[in-house]
Amino acid sequence: MTTLSGAFFGVIHRDLSIAMRHRGDLLNPLFFFLIVVTLVPLGISPEPARLAAMAPGMIWISALLATLLALDNLFQADFADGSLVQMMLSPQPLWLLVLAKIIAHWLVSGLPVVLFAPLLGLMLSLPQAGFLPLLLGLVLGTAVFSLIGAVGAALTVALHKGSVLLSLVVMPLYVPVLIFGSSAVQRAVDGMSYGGVLAILAAVSAFTLLVAPFAAAGALKVGING
Amino acid sequence: MWQWFHKLGSPRWFYQISGKFLPWLAVACVVLIATGVVWGLAFAPQDARQGNSFRIIYIHVPASFLALAGYYVMAAAGAVGMIWKMKLADMVMVAAAPLGAALTFIALFTGAVWGKPTWGTYWIWDARITSMLVLLFLYIGIIALSRSFSTRETSARACAILALVGTVNIPIIYKSVDWWYTLHQPATIKLSGAPSMHPDMFKPLLVMILGFYCFYALVLLLNTRTEILLRERRTTWVKELAEGK
Numbered sequence: 001m002t003t004l005s006g007a008f009f010g011v012i013h014r015d016l017s018i019a020m021r022h023r024g025d026l027l028n029p030l031f032f033f034l035i036v037v038t039l040v041p042l043g044i045s046p047e048p049a050r051l052a053a054m055a056p057g058m059i060w061i062s063a064l065l066a067t068l069l070a071l072d073n074l075f076q077a078d079f080a081d082g083s084l085v086q087m088m089l090s091p092q093p094l095w096l097l098v099l100a101k102i103i104a105h106w107l108v109s110g111l112p113v114v115l116f117a118p119l120l121g122l123m124l125s126l127p128q129a130g131f132l133p134l135l136l137g138l139v140l141g142t143a144v145f146s147l148i149g150a151v152g153a154a155l156t157v158a159l160h161k162g163s164v165l166l167s168l169v170v171m172p173l174y175v176p177v178l179i180f181g182s183s184a185v186q187r188a189v190d191g192m193s194y195g196g197v198l199a200i201l202a203a204v205s206a207f208t209l210l211v212a213p214f215a216a217a218g219a220l221k222v223g224i225n226g
Numbered sequence: 227m228w229q230w231f232h233k234l235g236s237p238r239w240f241y242q243i244s245g246k247f248l249p250w251l252a253v254a255c256v257v258l259i260a261t262g263v264v265w266g267l268a269f270a271p272q273d274a275r276q277g278n279s280f281r282i283i284y285i286h287v288p289a290s291f292l293a294l295a296g297y298y299v300m301a302a303a304g305a306v307g308m309i310w311k312m313k314l315a316d317m318v319m320v321a322a323a324p325l326g327a328a329l330t331f332i333a334l335f336t337g338a339v340w341g342k343p344t345w346g347t348y349w350i351w352d353a354r355i356t357s358m359l360v361l362l363f364l365y366i367g368i369i370a371l372s373r374s375f376s377t378r379e380t381s382a383r384a385c386a387i388l389a390l391v392g393t394v395n396i397p398i399i400y401k402s403v404d405w406w407y408t409l410h411q412p413a414t415i416k417l418s419g420a421p422s423m424h425p426d427m428f429k430p431l432l433v434m435i436l437g438f439y440c441f442y443a444l445v446l447l448l449n450t451r452t453e454i455l456l457r458e459r460r461t462t463w464v465k466e467l468a469e470g471k
Contacts, residue, residue: 148391151387151388151391152388155371155387155388156371156374159374159375161374165370165371165374168366168367168370169367169368169370169371169388172360172363172364172367172392172399173364173391173395175360175399175402176395176398176399176401176402179402179403179405179406183406183409211394215387215391218387219387222380222383222384222387223384225380
């Protein structure tokens with residue numbers, strides 16, 4: 001029988017190698033992120049001052065939408081080919097395997113969004129001071145997006161019209177992260193300290209990390225039987 | 227000691243017992259709401275600054291109370307259903323979702339109607355209004371999820387999980403929206419006004435709140451009974467009931 005850590009890292013390794021073989025799927029959310037941000041100056045105004053005022057919120061909202069878009073294939077493919085059911089039947093605790101899947105998913109969908117964000121900050125003329133809190137906040141924030149999103153993805157995995165429903169279910173739960181994340185950037189731009197806000201965001205993500213894998217595992221059991 | 231608990235889990239027993247409560251609840255609801263409406267709209271004194279427009283408070287405040295309380299009722303029922311595998315709790319949960327969403331909508335709508343004469347605008351991004359809107363979205367998510375499963379049992383289980391996740395989140399959402407509002411607070415409008423209501427205005431409000439609680443219980447019972455009949459439609463007792471035996 002495989003050890004706990006063996007199973008955990010095995011799932012991460014497997015998911016990462018599958019993702020590497022479908023590189024196109026990895027890039028799509030990033031292009032989505034880029035295009036949404038490009039629409040902002042086109043839709044509102046290319047004037048740097050106005051863009052800078054909106055940049056923290058716009059980047060965060062687009063990052064939220066991009067990670068939301070990627071959530072669909074967290075469990076979907078594994079459910080379709082039956083390997084998800086095998087994971088549920090395995091002797092290892094399901095929440096651990098789910099956590100492994102979430103981590104792998106964040107590495108291929110959340111992390112690229114984080115790394116891409118400074119470029120979009122430049123495009124929206126975000127002031128210098130905002131870049132560091134944007135990066136730090138997005139690291140914590142996208143992790144929460146993936147964790148909470150996993151619960152929604154697990155609930156809707158067996159429904160074939162899952163995508164819109166998934167967004168509807170998950171988005172209200174993203175509100176606190178969006179508020180703290182974008183205001184950390186805003187505070188930094190305004191020359192105030194942002195450490196406290198990031199600390200709250202970190203607390204939210206630590207709490208979510210504790211709770212979400214269990215909720216997602218429970219949701220998978222319900223979702224698949226449906 | 228646990229016997230009543232197991233009995234409570236039997237939809238049939240609940241259906242029969244709740245049938246006996248219904249008329250009393252309906253009478254209490256009609257009397258309280260009728261008294262509150264007439265008292266509040268016709269006899270309570272006018273507000274010194276807002277004139278008659280303040281009277282919408284008699285709908286707005288009770289609806290807002292129950293909109294939030296309803297979410298906790300739903301989540302508690304979902305938790306009971308999940309922990310003790312109690313079918314009845316699942317049914318209560320499914321019945322509570324649309325009711326809560328409707329009350330949240332009423333609270334938002336009356337708030338907007340009230341805002342126009344008071345602040346000169348239908349909508350402002352105030353902390354409480356925004357939290358209420360997010361609450362409405364949480365309800366909508368649950369209703370949407372509950373409609374998309376093919377079996378009622380799975381749908382209730384799934385919604386219970388979502389409701390519990392939402393419950394854990396609600397305090398965080400409320401705190402974050404409060405904090406967000408203090409950042410962007412416009413100086414002119416202050417919603418936390420109304421420091422102390424005159425007793426003549428407050429008494430009808432209390433009656434209305436009680437009336438709304440009865441109304442909530444009544445509609446929740448009716449919804450649950452419908453849900454029971456729908457889910458148990460293949461059992462003999464429901465068939466006998468339908469044939470009027």
